[in-house]
Each structure stands twice: as structure tokens, then as C-alpha cells.
Amino acid sequence: MKPTVFIARRIPAIAHHLLEEHCELRVHEGLMPPTREELLAGVQGCSGILSLLSDRIDGEVCEAAGPQLKVISNFAVGYNNMDVPELARRGIAVGNTPDVLTDATADIAVALLLCAARNFGRASQDVRNDVWKTWQPLGWIGKDLVGFGEPKKLGIVGMGRIGSAVAKRMHLGWGMQVLYTARSPKPEVDKELSATHVELPKLLEESDFVSLHVPLNDETHHLIGAPELTLMKETAVLVNTARGEIIDQDALTEALLSRSIYAAGLDVCTPEPLPADDRLLQLDNCFLVPHLGSATQATRDAMAERAAKNILAGLQDQPLPYRISI
Ligand code: DGY
Numbered sequence: 391m392k393p394t395v396f397i398a399r400r401i402p403a404i405a406h407h408l409l410e411e412h413c414e415l416r417v418h419e420g421l422m423p424p425t426r427e428e429l430l431a432g433v434q435g436c437s438g439i440l441s442l443l444s445d446r447i448d449g450e451v452c453e454a455a456g457p458q459l460k461v462i463s464n465f466a467v468g469y470n471n472m473d474v475p476e477l478a479r480r481g482i483a484v485g486n487t488p489d490v491l492t493d494a495t496a497d498i499a500v501a502l503l504l505c506a507a508r509n510f511g512r513a514s515q516d517v518r519n520d521v522w523k524t525w526q527p528l529g530w531i532g533k534d535l536v537g538f539g540e541p542k543k544l545g546i547v548g549m550g551r552i553g554s555a556v557a558k559r560m561h562l563g564w565g566m567q568v569l570y571t572a573r574s575p576k577p578e579v580d581k582e583l584s585a586t587h588v589e590l591p592k593l594l595e596e597s598d599f600v601s602l603h604v605p606l607n608d609e610t611h612h613l614i615g616a617p618e619l620t621l622m623k624e625t626a627v628l629v630n631t632a633r634g635e636i637i638d639q640d641a642l643t644e645a646l647l648s649r650s651i652y653a654a655g656l657d658v659c660t661p662e663p664l665p666a667d668d669r670l671l672q673l674d675n676c677f678l679v680p681h682l683g684s685a686t687q688a689t690r691d692a693m694a695e696r697a698a699k700n701i702l703a704g705l706q707d708q709p710l711p712y713r714i715s716i
Contacts, residue, residue, distance in 0.1 A: 393412075393414070393437035393438065393458070394415075394436045394437060394438075395413040395414070395415055395416065395437065395705075396416045396432045397418065397440045398441050398445045399417075399423065400417055401693075401697070402687075402690050402691045404691050405465075405694035405697055408698040409702065412702060413437075413705065416432060416436065418432055429446075429454075433454050433459075434454055434456065436455050436456075437459060437461070437705055438462070439461075441462060441465065441471070441472070442466065442471075443464065443465075444662075446471055447462055447473065447477070448473040448477075459480075460482065460705055460707070461484075461485070461700065461703070461705060462485070463485040463696075463704070463710070463712075464486045464697070464714075465487060466693070467489075467684075468632075469484070469486050469605075470605065470606040470633060470635075472484060474716050478715075478716050483710050484710075484713065485696075485704070485710040485711075485712045486712055487692075487693040487697055488551070488696075488712055489551065490689055491683065491693060492551045493555060493689075494683060494686045495555075495631055495683035496552050496558075498631055498657055498683045499552070499631045500559050502629045502657060502677060503535075503601065503627060506629065506652075506653040506675070507599070510677055511677040512674035515674070516530070533598070533625060533652060535566070536564050540567075541567045542598040543596050543598050543599070544556075544557065544561070544566040544568050544598070544599045545570070546568060546570040546585075546601055546603060547571050547600065547601065547602045547604055547614075548570075548603035548604035549576055549579055549585075549587075549603070550572075550603055550604075552603045552631070552632075553570065553572075553601070553603035554583075556603065557585060558583060560599070569586050570593070571587070571588065571590050575587035590613075594621040594622050595621050597626060598623065598625065598627070600626060601630075602629065602632045604632055604636060605633075606633035612635070612636070612637070614636060614637045614638065614642070615637075615641045616644070620650065622651045623652075624652065626651050626652055627652055628651060628653075628654045629656075630655075630658055631658065633658050634658040634661070642654060642670075643669045643670055646673050646675050653676065653677065654675070654676045654677070656676065656677070657679050657681055657683050662680070662681055699711050
């Protein structure tokens with residue numbers, strides 16, 4: 391009998407094709423994530439679970455699945471939705487989809503930086519709402535990325551794969567001077583990008599653009615709150631393509647409202663989606679997109695392939711090719 395695998399949403403076909411030869415697939419259909427009840431019911435009797443970042447995966451899910459559960463793979467590089475220590479304690483192999491979304495996500499960070507710095511939110515609304523009447527010498531003025539004095543400074547919070555890819559784009563393409571935080575200095579990055587490892591307060595004080603690239607965990611929850619926002623320049627732009635909870639969103643809303651920072655570009659927020667009456671949605675200095683960092687066809691296909699390969703390896707008691715270890 392083939393093992394059963396629960397897939398928490400329909401994902402690119404390559405994953406379904408790779409898996410269906412070896413497994414019975416139970417797919418949660420529809421746009422919306424499974425409710426907790428649907429998830430717990432859906433995984434019953436499964437040996438593998440292919441989860442999404444919106445599915446909370448913990449001991450209760452393992453209990454609901456049963457003792458035959460061997461492997462869980464997230465269709466994402468981030469895995470803050472998974473209780474990895476608990477899964478490891480239960481001997482479940484856990485995987486994710488690293489590397490393949492680095493460039494797509496870095497591109498979105500750059501796009502958000504540009505859009506927020508150059509007032510795309512307000513400007514695009516004005517075009518659609520028939521507010522645009524003529525070329526305006528004083529209208530839709532934004533921030534420069536290049537020129538007029540010293541090179542602009544880009545602060546990368548978390549110089550991992552995606553952080554480095556953003557730094558590379560902005561240093562080589564826009565000539566920005568890169569500051570970064572990381573657990574320890576990265577000599578190869580320092581050399582390639584003339585980058586400088588600094589502590590977070592210095593990065594926030596000095597950067598014209600700040601882009602967040604840390605994973606969400608207990609240490610990084612609300613890493614950017616009111617005290618940190620206060621350190622930033624009034625002219626600074628904050629970009630987040632990591633996880634919404636890394637920013638204290640109320641504090642960010644206040645900072646944008648009071649113009650204590652210039653603008654924000656957000657691919658992620660808390661919660662996702664935002665309630666229709668959220669104040670962030672009213673702000674013309676906040677440019678938001680719907681968590682689409684990895685949303686290109688080739689990237690999503692590659693993520694699907696990696697997630698499926700993790701499941702197949704786990705079902706065969708092989709080491710996962712893209713495993714999460716603690
Ligand atoms: C991830 O993979 O963690 C992204 O946030 C979704 O593509």
C-alpha cells in the first residue's frame with residue numbers, strides 16, 4: 391500500500407507529479423488554508439505532510455497524523471510556523487526549500503525599496519483616481535538612490551542568502567555602501583561588496599535604506615520596535631520581505647504617521663492579510679504587496695520540487711536533501 395501524504399494546498403504541478411507515483415495524495419483544495427480542524431482531520435493516517443507557511447505544524451498535528459508520520463516539508467524557506475524542536479523530538483524528518491527563492495525575494499526587496507523611496511503608492515493611486523492632471527514640478531517627489539553627495543547607505547539586517555543578494559544588487563547596481571548585521575562578520579561579503587559589519591543601533595542610525603532579512607524566532611520577534619525606529623533617519627526607508635512579526639507594526643504605523651521615518655515597503659505584515667481597517671492601509675508612505683517574494687513560476691516550481699523531494703526521501707527513511715536541523 392502506498393503511504394498517504396497530505397498537501398495543505400494545491401502547489402505547482404511538479405510536486406504532485408513527483409509524489410503521486412509513490413504516494414496517495416490528499417490535497418486540501420481551495421484558496422484558503424485549512425482551518426485547524428481541517429488540518430488535524432486531513433493529516434490523519436498520513437506518513438508525510440507538505441505544509442505551507444500559514445499552517446501551524448506542532449505536536450498536536452503529529453498526534454492527529456498518527457505514529458506512521460515520518461516527514462514534514464514546508465513549501466517555504468522560512469519555518470517559523472513549525473515547532474522544529476518538538477518535531478525533532480518525535481523523530482520526524484523536517485525540511486524546507488532553501489536557495490531557490492533567494493533571487494526572486496531579493497528582487498522584491500529591491501522593488502519595494504524603489505517603490506517606497508519614489509512614492510509609487512501615492513503616485514499610482516493618483517493615476518488611477520484621476521488626480522493626475524499634469525506634469526508637476528513639485529509633485530510626487532521622492533528620495534534619491536544615487537548621486538547628490540555621498541553614496542547612500544544600505545543597512546542589511548541579517549546577511550544571509552537573501553540579504554547578500556539584496557546587498558549585491560544595491561552595491562553593484564546603485565553604488566550603495568553596505569552596512570550589515572550578522573552573528574559574526576562575513577569576510578567574503580566585506581571583500582566582495584566593501585561591506586561593513588556593525589551592530590544594529592549603528593546600522594539603523596546611519597542607513598538611508600534598511601532591509602530586513604532575519605528569520606522569525608524568539609530573538610527577532612519585534613526586533614524593530616519603537617526604540618529602533620527612533621534611531622532611524624527621518625529620511626530613511628524600511629523594507630521587510632522576511633516576516634511581519636519582526637517589526638512591531640503599531641510602532642511602525644506611528645513612525646510612518648509622524649513621519650519619523652520616510653517610508654516603508656512591506657511584502658509581509660501581521661496578520662496576513664491586514665484587516666481592511668488597518669491604519670497601515672491608509673498611509674501613503676507605506677507600500678504593501680501580498681507576501682509575493684517567491685512568486686515567480688520558476689521559483690515556485692523549484693520550491694515545489696524541493697518540498698516533494700524532501701517528502702520522498704523522508705518516506706524512504708533517507709536523509710532529506712533540504713533538511714532543517716536544530
Ligand atoms: C518563504 O519561503 O519563507 C517565503 O516567505 C515564502 O515564499
